[in-house]
Amino acid sequence: MQATRSFSKSGSGIAFDEERAVKSLAGGQTVVAVTAAKDLLPASFLSAIDIEVTIGVPAITSIRHVIREVCTGSPRGLKIGDVKGLGLVELATAIRPGSAKETIERLRRSSANKARVTLTFPNAPLVADLVGYGEAKTWATQAVEDFAEIRAGKPTRLTSALLAGPPGTGKTALAQSIARSADVRLVATSVAAWFSNSRGDLDGVIKAMQVGFQAAVEAAPSILFLDELDALPSRERLSSHGADWWTPVITGALLEVDRLRASGKPVLLMAATNHVGHVEPALRRPGRFDRVIEVAIPEGDELAGIFCQHLGSDLTDAEIATIVRLVRRATGAEVGGWVETARRIAAAAGRPLTCHDLLTATIPADHRSLDELRRVALHEAGHVVAALTLGVPVREVTILEKNGAGGRTEIAVASTDTIEALRAQIVIALAGRASDEILGSGPGAGAAEDLAIATRVATACRASFGLAGTLLHHDPDVLQHRLLTDSRLTHDVEDDLQNAHAEARRIITEQGDLVEAIAGEMMRRKVLDAEDLRLLVDRRADTPRPRNASSTVENRRSNRTVPDRRTTPKAS
Structure with a gap:
């Protein structure tokens, strides 16, 4: 009898050596493969198996028999709940020579520690009392009702969901609220937990993953919550080297989800991600996660x-x-x-x-000078006026500092990515710089993020979207490298940016009074929303304007004192 085992090239995991197995079989040897999930073995090997042995969890009578053989005393006090959730390794660790009473106590402690993966949250708010969740609350309310139907003995299918949203939007808290409202256990796990609960090798990570899924099944009715699901990389984004290691883990996760859904057990599958686009597409499809629900930032x-x-x-x-x-x-x-x-x-x-x-x-104290605040206000007002001129709605503009940015303009991006809509995005991104040049003290380094946005969109139009004279598609992830190595593409993108910048300058020159008015209002109120901007624009439309708006703008700029540029706020 011969078992085959080989390490991966990185030395961090265990892989099935199919070639060695074939040679061993051809040489008349017996090959034994031991796996926690047979689907992880090659299909060619599975189709040629002569004997398949499934080792399940030992029955309570078998465990008592082993204790009698190994220990002194009677194991009659051992109950099925004392060994709940324990596998062969945990059983073997707890059952050792000595008294049966001590062995039973070890089994109970081991089972209790294993059960800690299932949690209850008596202090979590009830789903009915939650605010700020929108569609996610509707789904959560239905999930609570479905659990009630299941407890009443009615056949009910639980609808799984992937919650997508920025950090801090309460995705984990929602899982806790459902658990409390439905009075079910919550099993929380993550890719990080699979690593921390194992040696970090491939075999250990997969087994740690399976422990979480199995715990949810054993605790049913329950919730299985997979946190930070985007930590499990998408196969579309993996390099060939990374694919060697991650593919078995991804495949294992897909199989565990399929087994869970096919088991018929009342387990609600939930997951959370900050970046839904990074989640493996095969996980996002209906049948695994029935719904992808956006958890937006409340307002x-x-x-x-x-x-x-x-x-x-x-x-x-x-x-x-x-x-x-x-x-x-x-x-x-x-x-x-x-x-x-x-x-x-x-x-x-x-x-x-x-x-x-x-x-x-x-709103912590703002230590910027009035000149610095005005510079940021003019920059953001430039974005706003360009957007309104091009028919793009503005949701909000602010000069409050947050996350390292001195100000922020939030526009409603067009749902149709036509070349006109994308060119408008480029002009709007560059309008802050145009306002700096025409109305402010000149461009500053704080506008680098705007340049990055404009460059990214302009490059994608030519190299990815097929909207600028070519049908060739390049993955967006490689566009930066293309710009460094393709001089023709760089030249064309620079031309596009210069044309958009010229259009932005034209808008700021013609609408300078409106830019100044919006900037002044922001200096006073810090934040303006869509309705504030509408009222401001309407008031300006009723106010007579100078005949030569262009020369008035240039005169205002020439008379302005240049502020200290040593602390340039980051604007977006």
Whole structure:
């Protein structure tokens, strides 16, 4: 009898050596393959198997028999719950010479430790009380109702879902709320957990993955929550070297999901990702994950509801509305952090929480000079005016600092990616720089992100989308390399950018008064939304304008004092 085993080239995993197995069989030897999932073995080997032995979990009577043979005393106190979830390795580790009583205690501790992967959350909010989840709450409500139907003995199919959204939007909290509302166990696992719960070798990672899936099945009715699913790479993005290692893991995950869905067990499959485009496409298809639900950053009434949940009766609705108007959009995690900071400020002052405390927490003091703030305001106003001129809606513009950016303009990207729509994106991206040049103190390094966006779109139009005279497609991931190595493409993209920049300068020159007006309003209010901008544009339309707008703009610029450029805010 001969077992075949070979290490991968990286030395980090175990792979089946198909060629060696064939030679061994041809030489009259017996080949034994041991695997946690036979689907991971080559199809050619599976089709030639003479004997297949499935080793299941030992029955409680068999475990008692082993204890009698190995230990002293009687194992009659051993119950099936004492060994729940334990595999052969855990059983072998716990059952060793000594008293049967000590062995049973070890088995109970081992089973309890294994069960800790299944969690309950008595303090999680009920699904009915959640705010800020939109479509995800509707799905979660149905899931709770489905669990109730299952408990009532009615045949019900649970609808799996992949939750996609930025960090902090409460994807994990939603899983906890469903578990509490439906009174079921939550089994939470992730790719990171598969590595941390193993030696990091291929065999260990796959086994750790299977432990999570099996725990959910054993705890049914339950929820299996796969966090940060994009950590399991898409096969479309893998290099040949990475594919050698990751393909068995990805295949194993697909098989485990298929087994779970086919088992008929009442297990709700959930997953979360910050980057849905990075998730393996085969995982996203219906039958594995039935739905992909976007969990957006809350705003408006939903954001106010989240503040109310954290604040209780500490602030009035009017005070919360003031905060929401300034913040506009924020994740539940951000709101929780702000309220906690505000409570610390109030506690340090020895008084109840005030609206000013929360304002201090949400909008820290801005230490930029007035010249710096005006420079950012003119830059962002340039983006806004270009967008409005080209018929692209603007959702919000702000000069509040956040995540390293001195300001931000949020536009509604067109749903149709025509060449006209994409060229408009390029012009809008470059309009901030045009405003810096015409109305401000000249371009600064803070506009580098705008240049990156414009370059990326212009390059994709020529090299990926087939919208600029060629049908040749290049993967977007290699476009930067193409620009470095293809001088003709670089020349063409530069021409496109210069033309778009000229168009942006034309718009800013003709609409200079509007740019100045929007910038001035931002200096006063910090944040403007679509309705604010509409009212401002309508007021400007009713105001007589100078006959020679172009010369007026140039005169204003020539008389402006140039601010200190040593601290250039990052604008986008």
